[in-house]
Amino acid sequence: MIGTNHRIEFDPEKCVGCQMCYKACFVDVIRWDEAARRPIFKYVEDCEHCFCCMSVCRRDAIRVIPDHESEHLLQHFDRYR
């Protein structure tokens, strides 16, 4: 997906620095801040709302909020009417 508008909420207080979200993100949205031992949600515009980061987080520190309208199926609906 490209050009999406999904949001990611992160609670650094809950995070224990396990790096699982960083490793699980297969689209490189999440980078790792070694000094702070916390994820950086650096390329949120490339988020595909797969929920992998949420699924691996055992502390419930991440919430992905999809904006489905920003995903386009590119079917020619106007032609189909």
Next chain:
Amino acid sequence: MEIKKNVLSCDVLIAGGGVGGLTCAIELKEQNPALDVMIIEKQFAGFGGKANKGGGVLQYFQLDKITPLDFLRFHVNEIGCFLGDQNVMLKYVEMNHGMLDKLSSWGVSVPKNPDGSYNVMPTGPFTAMIRVELDITLRMRQRCEKLGVRILDKTALSGFYVKDGRIRGASAYSILDDGNFYTISAKKAVLATGSQNYRFGSMWGSGRGDGIAIAYRAGAEMRNAEFGNFSQLVRYKSHHEVVFGENNMYNAKGEFITKNFTDHRQTDIPSTAIREWYVQMMAGNGPVHLEFGPPPGGAAPEKKDPPDLSKMSYGDKFRTLNWMDSQSVDTDFEVVPSLIGEQSCIRTDGNMRTTVEGLYAIGDCSYCGSGAPGAVPAPPGRNRGSGILNAVFAGIVAADDLAAAEYRDPEPIAETEINESLDYTYAPLFRDEGYDPKEVIRLVQEAMAPSEYSVYMREDRMDEAMKFVDKAAAMVDDLKASDMHGVLSCHEAEYILLSAQMHYFASRMRKESRGWFLREDYPETDNKNWLKWIIVKNVNGQMTAETEDVPIESYPVKLPE
């Protein structure tokens, strides 16, 4: 950012740390612990690929009830439509139980009954499935590490060094902004880089065709490039897939339209369901929706109470979050097709060797190229549960061949060659101005996503689609990035464009309809002229194609009289 040149070497370089690459590495090290095996993975090995994002099922053949030939006959007639390499498919079925045993021995949790037999869910007369935890690839990574496989994460393959048609090594780069550029001298190389999903859908459509494009550039032949146009029904708002939704389709008049394209329950969605959606919409009978109830529609999905996510395994939580997301925005069951793609066209022989000496291709990047599935985009190729197991199969087959191979020191890679590869890799970073790679990707998506362009094809509609492709092609040499994340996007845009070019190049040639491949202007299957594979290759920078007869007379399942 300062670029740091690193020189590495290994016996076998595996690009891709999903289930295929990990299988190959484990099997190789178990057979020959002395081999120096290295995996590079552009994200994280163990989280890469699709095995940890999909349905979490392994195909199972009840070989006490059916023979491998029974399944082959079913597959050739119903799915592959005589275009498959039947020897490869037969070998896959025969290895089924052995593969499950291997996965178990590698630490993967494959559920068993108290008596030690596998816990199997029957899904049809010829097929069954076993659920598998989505941590499958993490377990396999652990096994790799224990066996001494070297793993370079966040490292993307950039190209191969090939001389006289033989592999000598590869170039790769860190996608982090640390400037690491790698020249890896390798005696053999294995591509396990996934299929092409056009960066379009969510979930399991994560392939960007890296290995396909890099193999093509290195001179490897491609086969079945026109079978990379898989499309699935998704819910209108959330875009979540409705697996098996094709059995329950109704138009706005309340007519049951599934009956227009099939009289029996399919193993998975056929392209005729996508065609039916398009035909209904064009006739003004849309939108199309699903209804659940008594047969033929089948039972409605269960209504569930809000689940307690905190107690769930990774896989259950992943699936539940996606289901809850879908339920939160889609209040009805309107469905539309969404492109998934799955081009997997690197040509291999039965041992997963490509046409470049010393280069193998396994798993999703060569599923159709291996010939195994026939006339259907794969994985899983309307053959549920075969995606993960095909990657395991191909990884084992390649490793068996590699374990018995002769290893010679490759010719050294010259500094000029290294610099040439480095210049290509980082070019988008050093360009003063250029296009955003997402502009190119969007143009290709415009060409591939509409169902009437890429699935239900016709010459004039393909011409329309190619206008987008040609526009993208005019931009792709001038892409600009500001960091390494952007550099990766630029290279992915190249790969995505090449896949679309190959799709339409081969699709225009195939003047018939067969299996998944549908043309409105050539609706009939033409066994007389088109029981052939289309082989696409790069000849001096030009895309060329030729055909090759499917040797049907040498296969167990013949054409009907």
